[in-house]
Amino acid sequence: MAEAAQGTDWRSWQESWDRQQEWYMPDREERFRVMLDMVEAVVGSAPRVLDLACGTGSITDRLLRRFPDATSTGVDLDPALLAIARGTFEGDDRVTFVTADLKDPAWAEGLPHSSYDAVLTATALHWLHSGPLTALYGRIGQLVREGGVFMNADHMIDTGTPRINAAERAHRHLSLIHMALAEPTAERFRIYGEHADGDTPSPQWHADTLRAAGFAEARAVWSSPSDSLILAVR
Numbered sequence: 001m002a003e004a005a006q007g008t009d010w011r012s013w014q015e016s017w018d019r020q021q022e023w024y025m026p027d028r029e030e031r032f033r034v035m036l037d038m039v040e041a042v043v044g045s046a047p048r049v050l051d052l053a054c055g056t057g058s059i060t061d062r063l064l065r066r067f068p069d070a071t072s073t074g075v076d077l078d079p080a081l082l083a084i085a086r087g088t089f090e091g092d093d094r095v096t097f098v099t100a101d102l103k104d105p106a107w108a109e110g111l112p113h114s115s116y117d118a119v120l121t122a123t124a125l126h127w128l129h130s131g132p133l134t135a136l137y138g139r140i141g142q143l144v145r146e147g148g149v150f151m152n153a154d155h156m157i158d159t160g161t162p163r164i165n166a167a168e169r170a171h172r173h174l175s176l177i178h179m180a181l182a183e184p185t186a187e188r189f190r191i192y193g194e195h196a197d198g199d200t201p202s203p204q205w206h207a208d209t210l211r212a213a214g215f216a217e218a219r220a221v222w223s224s225p226s227d228s229l230i231l232a233v234r
Contacts, residue, residue, distance in 0.1 A: 010087030017056045017084065021123070031122065031153045031229050032062050034222040038231050039063075039118050042149045046070055047117035050143065053102060053124030057085035060095060063120075070094065073112055077101045103132055108139055115145040122153040126200050133201075134209055141213035144234040150210065153222070153229040158202045168225040203228040 021028055039047055046069035051060045054074030063070050074097045076082050082097055089095040100107040119140050125133060144150050157165060207218040210232040218232035 008087055010084055010090070013084045014056050014058075014061065014088045017081075018058060021058070027224050027227075028123075031222055031224075031227070032059065034229055035059070035120060035122070035151050035153060036062060036066050038151065038221055039120070039149065040067070042233060043117040043147070048113060048115075049073070050075065050111070050113075050116040050119040052119055052121035052140075054085060054097070055081045055124070057088055057095070057097075059120050059122060060085070060089065064092075064094060072096070073098060073116070075100050075102070075107070075111070102128070102136055105135070105139075108143060111143075114143075115148075116143055117145060117148045119144055119148075119150045121151070124154065125152055126155045129199050130201050130205070130209075134213075137209050137213040141210070141215060141234070144215075144232075146234055148234045150215065150232045150234075151221075151229060152206065153227065155200050155226055156203045156206060156228045156230075157200045157226075158204075160202075164225075203230060206230045207232070 018028075039049075045067045047067065049060070049063055049070060049072045051057065051063075051072050051074040054060060054076045055078065057072075057074055060072040060074055063072055071094045074082075074085055074095065076085070076097075077099060079099075082099060086097050089097075096112050098110045098112075100110055125136070128136065140150050159165075203220045203223070206228075207220070207230060210218040210230065215232035215234055218230060220228045221231045222229035
């Protein structure tokens, strides 16, 4: 097994994951671009970054290609995704990976640093319900240095616009499937609901909760019909 791992083309696995994610989110690169634009605007081009729920290291990959003097700590629980991340960045002393469960109140104890210029996450925290997410935001507020940033790009639903939400959801689902599977897939969503396990609160909820967690300012800096990128400044 060790020999097979040593011969694995981890970069190909990383690129395969990116292609799979882009199938669901055609605007994925745009949100990453805006995220890194705002990192540079607020904390500069050599930040110490915490890549939260990092998966295969997609944010870290783009961060280091754009900012060669940056460093990154990736945190995740998924052993398969972390294997790809560790393999992709093996030998790069700018990158560290930590296995941790973000639902564990002590998850941050294994981090190599006590504070970060930027904490970044994308398409991950929708798995948390608002209670655990509020607790997580409180801990993040303690990790971001004064003047630093937190950004979360994810699926966020404004419950005040139910007809717009329904139209967007129906269009998105149909655009992802072959027409032969349109009706069975529609029935699947009626049975199981959205992909997210959490309650996907609105962008305003995220901004309000981050301010309550100690951030001085917070608002959406990018959005699509279904997703938003929230930026909070400590």
